[in-house]
Amino acid sequence: MICPRCKAENGTRTICSKCGYYMYHPDVLNRVKMTKGERAKEDAKIIWKKIFRVLRVVWMILVVIVMSLVILGVLLWIFPNASLG
Numbered sequence: 001m002i003c004p005r006c007k008a009e010n011g012t013r014t015i016c017s018k019c020g021y022y023m024y025h026p027d028v029l030n031r032v033k034m035t036k037g038e039r040a041k042e043d044a045k046i047i048w049k050k051i052f053r054v055l056r057v058v059w060m061i062l063v064v065i066v067m068s069l070v071i072l073g074v075l076l077w078i079f080p081n082a083s084l085g
């Protein structure tokens with residue numbers, strides 16, 4: 001295998017011995033064989049992954065807000081005379 005970055009011959013190696021470039025990319029190889037429909041499916045998967053990542057962050061923020069409200073509520077329940085200031 002010839003390194004696409006430094007053009008060094010590496011035989012059967014998948015990682016370049018000269019520059020350390022990782023030559024084997026299963027995603028890229030699979031993408032070439034994909035039909036339009038399969039590509040659209042893959043793109044949808046990637047978009048959903050992004051949406052889920054955003055939702056996870058939103059969910060975490062919500063959990064933090066709810067947790068702090070619960071802690072505040074418990075504190076106010078334990079110390080009803082404490083002022084928030």
Ligand SMILES: [Zn+2]
Nearest residue numbers: 003006016019
């Ligand atoms: Zn290289």
